[in-house]
Amino acid sequence: MNGRTILLIVGGGIAAYKTLDLLRELRRAGARVLPVLTEGGARFVTPLSLSALAEERVRTSLWDLEDEATMGHIALSRAANLILVCPATADLMARAAAGMADDLATTLLLATDTPVMMAPAMNVRMWQHAATSANVATLRARGMHVIEPATGAMACGETGPGRLPDVPDLMRAVAAHFAHGPLAGRHVLVTAGPTHEPIDPVRFIANRSSGKQGFAIAAALAAAGARVSLVAGPVALPTPRGVDRIDVETAAEMAAAVARTLPADAAVMVAAVADWRVDAATAKIKKGAAPPALSLVENADILAGLAVHPQRPQLLIGFAAETGDLLEKAKAKRARKGVDWLVANDVAQGVFGTESNHVHLLTAAGTEDWGPASKAAIADRLVARIVETLAE
Known part of the structure; x- marks a missing residue:
């Protein structure tokens, strides 16, 4: 200094x-x-x-x-x-x-x-x-x-x-x-973790995302000198050093937080956002003779919305967690969502909550198999590619 x-x-x-x-x-x-x-x-x-x-x-x-x-x-x-x-x-x-x-x-x-x-x-x-x-x-x-x-x-x-x-x-x-990192002066948005969609005051719809991959990416971006805004769902993880963290619970709260962080040079949308929500009951639903009928309402698509936003980041990266036909589904999702890159992994391999992952990177140039690696190593490799792309 x-x-x-x-x-x-x-x-x-x-x-x-x-x-x-x-x-x-x-x-x-x-x-x-x-x-x-x-x-x-x-x-x-x-x-x-x-x-x-x-x-x-x-x-x-x-x-x-x-x-x-x-x-x-x-x-x-x-x-x-x-x-x-x-x-x-x-x-x-x-x-x-x-x-x-x-x-x-x-x-x-x-x-x-x-x-x-x-x-x-x-x-x-x-x-x-x-x-x-x-x-x-x-x-x-x-x-x-x-x-x-x-x-x-x-x-x-x-x-x-x-x-x-x-x-x-x-x-x-x-x-x-x-610190003079390669991303000094750049603002990067990261989302991580699950969302919880309340059913009643004690129950909710959720998924198994631990947030570890998203938090690793946020940490690697901060280490590269970026100003990082991390929108985190309900996870029990410490905030990476140098990262501005915004905690949310529901998909609607995450969408609002993402909008408030714009503009950003890049966005890495790792969060596993719940696809559906229900109109939550104000009191606990008691067990009865028959299970209650839940009327599911589709949540807004945060990633697709960001792709067409007036303040769309220069580089928009999505994630896809699939359980079979990984590359076919990932290619279709990349086109459907309108993102620049898509990072895909097969969650049937038991990656939730672990320290390792096996991902593929899909870009306009093709598909790359990054093989099994720690989530920290994947984060470092992804950030290195972000540095190269933003420098161009």
Whole structure:
């Protein structure tokens, strides 16, 4: 990050004290740091401390006559290579998600086209609250990188996710942002896992997808420098480092999340989306003399819809899980869906939940048998081909 400029927005939380060490390490790494101190942040650290460590003037107000005579907040919002919000409190993220501009920090976030990284820090229940989850999803969908908080003991005495990551972890996140990979500057959408279509409050229609192949692809894309938006169905997998994750449950939720992530340079649609849904009962369906009749309704085709979308990605890749006549079905699906590439595998071989796979890649040039391999190796090989194609 040597020679880069980072606009550091310090939010109002007890974790603000860590920003002093973070600022020092950013400077040691060669970055120029422009500090912005919120009103809440000033209750935990002083402008003098930030200024001494940054060797820069600390901005605190939207109403500075000298700065705003020349629209200083606009220039400041675009003067950096990265805007880092640390700590990002629940309140600050909520106001950013709502598009508010009632102080210098939120005005900067609204007026910028610079990449934004947020490092949340708050009480565990605040982090897990539905409102915060919705705000985080909104920010990620708009392209902001929201770092997952650390888990551990907090100043309030509770334990769980919500701690500001330690300074070395924050430094690694910033370094990863500036890493010069072959996909640096590219945005790639990935979908992974199954969808769950409710039948009643305790039952649902689903499939056996574990999400492992999609998560491996998302990790490989991030390692190649891409900004990755991962729309994940219900899976018990950790978020790959450097990936913005959007959790969904149903096919309708996945379709909406995919639309919100556009535009993207490429899309790798690995998710096994349920083909049908039902009008879910509001109460548990009790066992009776005869099983209930379920009226199935076809879900929207997310992949085919993306192929004709006005913001269609430059490279659109679909996946096909079949159980027999693999290549014939895959060729027909590639044509029917309107995708550029199709990755096909025979799931009758027992690949669900395993660490390996056997896929074929179908393109306009023909079909390639990639043979048995680990899902991580398949992800690396696919990403290498994506790099070559986008470079062209």
